[in-house]
Amino acid sequence: MGKTRLGNSRFKVGEVLAVESAYSSITFQDAFVHCHECLDLCYNPIPCDKCTQTLYCKDKAFSYHQYECPIFFSLSSSIVDVVRRVVLKTVLVARNEWNNWDADSDRPDEEYRSDRFKEISNLLTHADSRSKDDLLAETSVACQFYYLLKNHTRFLKGGINEDRLKEILLIMVLISKTNIVDINKLSPDLKMETIGNAIYSFCNLFNHSCWPNVRKYFHGNTIVLRAINAIKKGEQCFVNYGLNYANSPLGFRQQIFMTIHFFICTCRPCQENWSTLSEMQSFFSLAIQNRLMSADMNQARNELQQVLRLAKIAEEKYPTGVTGHDHEIKNLLHKCFSIFGNRGQI
Numbered sequence: 001m002g003k004t005r006l007g008n009s010r011f012k013v014g015e016v017l018a019v020e021s022a023y024s025s026i027t028f029q030d031a032f033v034h035c036h037e038c039l040d041l042c043y044n045p046i047p048c049d050k051c052t053q054t055l056y057c058k059d060k061a062f063s064y065h066q067y068e069c070p071i072f073f074s075l076s077s078s079i080v081d082v083v084r085r086v087v088l089k090t091v092l093v094a095r096n097e098w099n100n101w102d103a104d105s106d107r108p109d110e111e112y113r114s115d116r117f118k119e120i121s122n123l124l125t126h127a128d129s130r131s132k133d134d135l136l137a138e139t140s141v142a143c144q145f146y147y148l149l150k151n152h153t154r155f156l157k158g159g160i161n162e163d164r165l166k167e168i169l170l171i172m173v174l175i176s177k178t179n180i181v182d183i184n185k186l187s188p189d190l191k192m193e194t195i196g197n198a199i200y201s202f203c204n205l206f207n208h209s210c211w212p213n214v215r216k217y218f219h220g221n222t223i224v225l226r227a228i229n230a231i232k233k234g235e236q237c238f239v240n241y242g243l244n245y246a247n248s249p250l251g252f253r254q255q256i257f258m259t260i261h262f263f264i265c266t267c268r269p270c271q272e273n274w275s276t277l278s279e280m281q282s283f284f285s286l287a288i289q290n291r292l293m294s295a296d297m298n299q300a301r302n303e304l305q306q307v308l309r310l311a312k313i314a315e316e317k318y319p320t321g322v323t324g325h326d327h328e329i330k331n332l333l334h335k336c337f338s339i340f341g342n343r344g345q346i
């Protein structure tokens with residue numbers, strides 16, 4: 001715990017904690033109105049000279065693409081999981097950094113830089129926590145990348161250290177499983193759509209909570225982290241890895257976190273087994289709401305006692321305003337008190 005405690009800072013709701021450009025990113029093929037490089041919206045993109053798979057917002061050649069281009073179609077088929085395309089792009093983009101890497105140049109007091117491959121390659125691989133089958137499957141993905149690069153591109157002709165390439169491909173494949181971030185956009189009908197994937201170094205250092213105090217927002221492939229709760233000095237900052245207590249039951253969340261991220265979540269909702277939103281909604285409202293439909297004043301008084309009891313439970317156990325609990329309780333109170341006020345009669 002404690003990976004990201006932002007020192008002496010204190011953040012108000014909505015305040016920006018961090019802004020980070022993607023080290024590398026890819027777009028999904030159906031996201032054709034987004035630039036392949038920066039993911040900005042682009043309605044008149046310029047395609048690569050040699051393939052129709054990559055579209056750019058600027059007429060600019062990206063040197064890594066000469067190696068990606070000949071194998072792009074293979075990568076887009078079912079050979080490798082689409083999210084793993086970020087692995088290949090990262091390895092290509094960073095080729096000068098890992099190929100000429102000098103371990104002796106490491107200094108403990110070195111400045112952290114999120115635009116550097118070294119920081120990316122230091123993200124967790126979880127190699128020790130994985131099963132042999134998992135490691136074998138991941139190695140097979142790295143081998144497929146290596147095979148494609150060696151046999152269908154000129155990548156190895158450019159003075160590339162082949163053993164180092166194999167090592168880096170495997171490291172990146174392992175890192176990718178837990179560190180690839182979905183890039184989202186809001187559709188015109190206000191639904192969240194995933195348009196691509198990216199890898200970041202700093203923003204991947206944040207721990208998960210099922211009740212996070214920080215959320216991710218995307219501008220192209222730049223990630224912006226904002227506080228969604230007030231965060232006190234020294235308080236730990238948490239993001240959410242995809243499942244929260246309001247939308248998924250505890251058992252399911254724990255199973256997914258262990259399988260994909262190799263940890264047991266010990267956040268407050270997990271420790272206290274907070275109810276999901278749908279459980280709370282049905283718990284609070286359905287039965288009482290039905291009874292209130294035809295209640296007279298005496299019945300409403302009895303129901304009010306029940307609603308007040310529930311409000312007390314919610315106040316103690318569930319932070320009001322964070323989910324719909326607060327709204328549900330207020331709704332029921334409003335119905336009870338309305339019955340005590342003016343009422344038309346037939």
Ligand SMILES: [Zn+2]
Binds near residue numbers: 035037038039056057
């Ligand atoms: Zn662009």
Ligand SMILES: [Zn+2]
Binds near residue numbers: 048050051052054069
């Ligand atoms: Zn191309």
Ligand SMILES: [Zn+2]
Binds near residue numbers: 210265266267268270
């Ligand atoms: Zn949790």
